[in-house]
Amino acid sequence: MYSENLIKLLIILIVAFALGTLFTKGIIPVLRKKQMGQNIREEGPEAHKSKAGTPSMGGVAIAGAVTITAIFGYLLCGKSWVSVANEVSVAHLIAILAGFLLFGLLGFIDDYLKVIKKENEGFKVLPKFICQMVIAIGLAFFMAHAIPGGTEVYIPIYGQHVDFGGLFVPFAVFTILAMVNAVNFTDGLDGLASSVTIIVSLALCIIGLKVVEPGSMASAVFSVALIGGLGGFLVYNHHPAKIFMGDTGSMALGGGITMAAFAMKAELFLPVIGIIYLLEVLSVCIQVSYFKATHGKRIFRMTPLHHHFELGGMSENGVVALFSGITAAFCLVAVLIG
Numbered sequence: 001m002y003s004e005n006l007i008k009l010l011i012i013l014i015v016a017f018a019l020g021t022l023f024t025k026g027i028i029p030v031l032r033k034k035q036m037g038q039n040i041r042e043e044g045p046e047a048h049k050s051k052a053g054t055p056s057m058g059g060v061a062i063a064g065a066v067t068i069t070a071i072f073g074y075l076l077c078g079k080s081w082v083s084v085a086n087e088v089s090v091a092h093l094i095a096i097l098a099g100f101l102l103f104g105l106l107g108f109i110d111d112y113l114k115v116i117k118k119e120n121e122g123f124k125v126l127p128k129f130i131c132q133m134v135i136a137i138g139l140a141f142f143m144a145h146a147i148p149g150g151t152e153v154y155i156p157i158y159g160q161h162v163d164f165g166g167l168f169v170p171f172a173v174f175t176i177l178a179m180v181n182a183v184n185f186t187d188g189l190d191g192l193a194s195s196v197t198i199i200v201s202l203a204l205c206i207i208g209l210k211v212v213e214p215g216s217m218a219s220a221v222f223s224v225a226l227i228g229g230l231g232g233f234l235v236y237n238h239h240p241a242k243i244f245m246g247d248t249g250s251m252a253l254g255g256g257i258t259m260a261a262f263a264m265k266a267e268l269f270l271p272v273i274g275i276i277y278l279l280e281v282l283s284v285c286i287q288v289s290y291f292k293a294t295h296g297k298r299i300f301r302m303t304p305l306h307h308h309f310e311l312g313g314m315s316e317n318g319v320v321a322l323f324s325g326i327t328a329a330f331c332l333v334a335v336l337i338g
Contacts, residue, residue, distance in 0.1 A: 008077055009205075012221060013228045016069035020232020023061035028236065028243050031055035034116075045307055054241060057111045058233060059249025063104045065229035066222075066256070070097060073221035091147055092215030092263040095139065096222045099259030102135045103180050104252030111246040132177055135255075140172035143262055148214070154265035156337050161265065175267055180254035182277035185284060185304045187250035189316045190239035192306060194230045195324045196276050197253050201226045203273045203331035204257065208264045210335075215263030222260050226253075239316045275330040276323045280304040 032055055074093055110123040123131075143150040151168035152161040164171055187193035201223040208220035233249075236242045245253075257274075261267045271278055283305035290299050301311040309319045 005077070005209075008073075009220065009224045011076065012069055012073040012224045015072060016065055016225045016228025017232045018228075019065035019069060020062065020229035021235050022232070023065050024058060024233045024236050024243060027058065027061045028055050031057060031243070045302065045310055051241070054244055056115050056244045056246040057108070057248050058237065058243040059104060059107060059111075059245040059247070059252055061243075062229050062233050062245060062249050063101060063252050065232060066225045067097060067101065069225040069228060070222050073225055074218075077217065077221060089214050089218050089263075092218035093222065095142055095147070095215075096218060096256060096259040096263055098142070099135075099139050099176070100222075100252050100256030102139075103132070103255030104248055106131050106135065107184075107247030107249070107251030110251075111248050115246070132180060133173070136173040136176040136180075137169070139176060139259065140169045143172060144168050152265065153267060154211075154213075156268055156334075172262065172267075175262075175270065176255070176258050178281070179258040179270060179274065179277065180251055182274065182281040183254035183257070184247060184250045185280040186277050186306070187245060187247075188304055189306050189310070189319055190241035191234055191237050191316075192320050192323060193245065193250055193253065194234045194237050195320050196327050197257065198227050198230050198234070199324060199327045199331055200257055200273050201230070201260075203269075203334055204260050204264070204266065206335050207266050207269065208260075211264060211266070213264045215265075219260040219264040219266075222256065226256060226260075239320070269334045272334040273327070273331045276327050280306065283308065 035053075070093065074090065106123075106128070110128065113123055149161075151165055152163050153168070153171075154161050183193065183197070186196060205220045205223035205227070208216040208223065230253075233243075233245065237245065254277075258267075258270065261270050281304070283300055283303045287298060287300050287303040290297065300308040302308055306319050306323065309322070310316065314322070
């Protein structure tokens, strides 16, 4: 039975990769024709100026491939897993896809304003944060009240579940908002967000196969679909990128992997498997705070963190390899203690 499940996950992976490759290849000429090219920030690295005009909003291809494959995966796997506790829960899959698609839609609006309306700032900061907050609160309440045991959180190493009760919703909202924005900051180099998230998704899948939680198999199915979809996208997103995922993709990734972690009670693993996301957003916070406190001094050459290494002379492929390696090491630790 276990080998049968692995075969089904392999089928899901192949389907997702095929769709991801097909959709990405198909959308590139459409975006070029409609002149939906990337706007490069003036304050960004000089080397990035040559990327101006590269098709953006490729997250649409990722979202389509992953959503279709996740639903296919649910129909393929159904209730055929080892036990009822491990069956693919439709409620958990709905929560995961809701986080994936709703934040992806918010990112799409941001991209639309930047790429099509040529508004450099895109979605204004306050309205964007309010929308993120509304989505996060909705997802947190759904998990807390529509899913049995939804307020319980697994404590790694301790090996026990703790019911957060009324604290669960604010905890979930904070975690969702932090992860979505952290993944968004990570998307700044060719193939970086895709590569790191493929490794994170693999870790989530392995953890999902190891633990016995009602939402673990739904998370595993989604994670495998995400690995395949991102793999297909990476065919065209590696350096030099022919397409960027934009906020449509990066925000969808943040919402999807966070909800997948919550579904399998692995939310406290996120700071470990998502160490690069964490370092990226922390670098921005530290830089801004230090800049204001010292009236213009900087700790990093440029933030987010990947630009610090890039301006230090490391190639884009070198930064992607380094960050992917760090992610893999921390994911291995998470899998061993999971």
